Amino acid sequence: MLFHDTALVYGRYLRQSLRSRFALLFGVLMPLLYLFFFGPLLTGLPLGGRGSSWQVLVPGLLLQLGLFGASFAGFSIILEKGQGVVERLRVTPVSRLALLLGRVLRDATVFVFQAVLLVLAAVAMGLRAPLPGVLIGFAFVALLTVSLASLSYALAMKLDTPHSFGPAINALTMPSMLLSGLMLPMSLGPAWLDALSHLVPFRYLVDAVRDAYVGSYTSAPMLYGVLVAVAFTALSVTVGTRVFRTAGA
DSSP states (O other): OHHHHHHHHHHHHHHHHHHOHHHHHHTTHHHHHHHHHTHHHHTTOOSSSSSOHHHHHHHHHHHHHHHHHHHTTTHHHHHHHHHTHHHHHTTSOOOHHHHHHHHHHHHHHHHHHHHHHHHHHHHHHTOOOOHHHHHHHHHHHHHHHHHHHHHHHHHHHHOOOHHHHHHHHHHHHHHHHHHHTSSSOGGGSOHHHHHHHTTSHHHHHHHHHHHHHTTOOSSHHHHHHHHHHHHHHHHHHHHHHHHHHHHTO
């Protein structure tokens, strides 16, 4: 029953995404701009001594894609509440967990597709990374998307207008981006900033993907990254499901 309901919800929202091809491609524009205009500035610089500058930058851009895209996913819930869609869903027998999973799995599909486009562009720019490492990077993008989209939808269920939702998301995503080392490894900064960044869970995901891109699959950062990603996903889906149930979505 849960699988069937999730598939129905997933199919509905995926069809919506496919009908908006411009939005599908526009979401990858910002990481591509960083890739084209910021990436060449790093070429040849010593960035921690492991791999090329592309193997440092591209993993950060992949997770930046998930961070910003999934965090703002809740806007659609606010629009649906205004149109009465959420109200109509309240009277259906569809599982509340399926209502959440269908949405977040659609988001994961979209952002992994965008991540593939980003990696292809990076390869054209000079990225060289092992295929298993690239696939691991896509898996981290999917987990991050599921996590943040779940929390984004949960927050949107509690708010009524985009004017309150947007500033709240910005207040969370900007510090997370700056402290997680998406652009450059935090180990390059002062000791106090490097220590502070360990309080941000995305730091562990970025370090793990960077290790994957140099073929280091059994390192400590990889282990920590997997543990944090799985735990964060489980917690986020639990919170999102609870909000959907109590809100009567």
